[in-house]
Amino acid sequence: MSSHQDQHTARQGRTLALVVAGTMLVWMAAQWLGPRLGLPVRYVFLFDFAALAAFVWAIVVAFRIWRTNRHDNER
Template identity: 60%
Template sequence: MTMPQRPDPQEQARVMQARTAAIVVAATMVLWLGAQFAGGQMGLPVRYVFLFDFAALAAFFWALVVGFRLWRARQAKE
């Protein structure tokens, strides 16, 4: 009978980072679409709509950077 291998702590950290980035992308998309819809229904000024757009862009950029760093880390490991 073989003992189960212990997961690598660095690999677990990478998995958690990837999961966090995926949640950020999904939540940002839902919140951004909701903000666009609500802004149109309430007649918000365009500057507030742009504020939502810039916040979504910042979140997407963060997720892109995290994904790129995870990809580079995996490439360096192999």
């Protein structure tokens, strides 16, 4: 694997980690703040669905990173 590909994979991994950690923090904050601010339940579900979408994106990116590394190691 070339240095450029290594850097690209590392950048994708860092982005993936930031998205997962950030999503978890924002979701937890929304769950904590929602009742305290008196938000309707539909807004809580909106945060839940946004978090699920971010996690689905993260799974897709993680699979792509894994597949790329597996393909490069087979050569």
